[in-house]
Amino acid sequence: KAGVTQTPRYLIKTRGQQVTLSCSPISGHRSVSWYQQTPGQGLQFLFEYFSETQRNKGNFPGRFSGRQFSNSRSEMNVSTLELGDSALYLCASSLSLGSYNEQFFGPGTRLTVL
Amino acid sequence: DQQVKQNSPSLSVQEGRISILNCDYTNSMFDYFLWYKKYPAEGPTFLISISSIKDKNEDGRFTVFLNKSAKHLSLHIVPSQPGDSAVYFCAARVGGSNYKLTFGKGTLLTVNP
Numbered sequence: 001k002a003g004v005t006q007t008p009r010y011l012i013k014t015r016g017q018q019v020t021l022s023c024s025p026i027s028g029h030r031s032v033s034w035y036q037q038t039p040g041q042g043l044q045f046l047f048e049y050f051s052e053t054q055r056n057k058g059n060f061p062g063r064f065s066g067r068q069f070s071n072s073r074s075e076m077n078v079s080t081l082e083l084g085d086s087a088l089y090l091c092a093s094s095l096s097l098g099s100y101n102e103q104f105f106g107p108g109t110r111l112t113v114l
Numbered sequence: 115d116q117q118v119k120q121n122s123p124s125l126s127v128q129e130g131r132i133s134i135l136n137c138d139y140t141n142s143m144f145d146y147f148l149w150y151k152k153y154p155a156e157g158p159t160f161l162i163s164i165s166s167i168k169d170k171n172e173d174g175r176f177t178v179f180l181n182k183s184a185k186h187l188s189l190h191i192v193p194s195q196p197g198d199s200a201v202y203f204c205a206a207r208v209g210g211s212n213y214k215l216t217f218g219k220g221t222l223l224t225v226n227p
Contacts, residue, residue, distance in 0.1 A: 100163070
């Protein structure tokens with residue numbers, strides 16, 4: 001069974017630009033969560049999608065948004081990039097909402113904002 | 115406001131000995147706790163969890179202990195192996211309809227041969 005895939009793996013953008021990251025969950029998984037990992041803040045929850053609806057949201061500004069498609073694939077978008085948005089963005093999938101002990105993470109997208 | 119704290123950024127242990135990773139939390143509404151392991155260039159992988167109604171959960175070499183009165187949990191790895199060298203994250207969840215996880219900043223465990 002293929003794991004969670006994230007594209008692209010690496011991305012360099014400049015301040016003010018916007019970026020879209022993609023996540024393909026494990027086949028059959030309907031829940032997708034997004035996390036931001038930085039050295040200073042560790043892993044922080046961004047949002048969780050289930051059945052194309054955002055079910056939970058972390059404490060991030062409105063510049064961070066996401067969506068989920070009918071095939072469970074998910075995208076997250078960051079608009080008006082700031083230097084502090086440089087981070088590893090992780091996506092995780094699970095069969096159902098809140099199934100954290102059965103949650104599988106992708107390798108992440110490393111975003112660098114210059 | 116760091117609701118989940120891993121106060122030791124790093125820990126070094128000899129192979130075969132016990133590794134003890136600690137985690138403190140402040141939110142008494144947390145009802146479920148998890149530990150994840152993360153190797154470089156990979157996403158975290160789920161290791162072990164514990165519900166707030168228990169004080170201990172064991173899975174092979176890994177045991178998690180929960181002390182609710184102290185708002186403290188720990189992960190014990192016995193015996194430690196070089197392949198256990200990784201960053202370990204503690205995470206917690208508020209029960210009910212809000213399922214979002216709150217993570218600690220992680221502890222880098224190095225197991226020396």
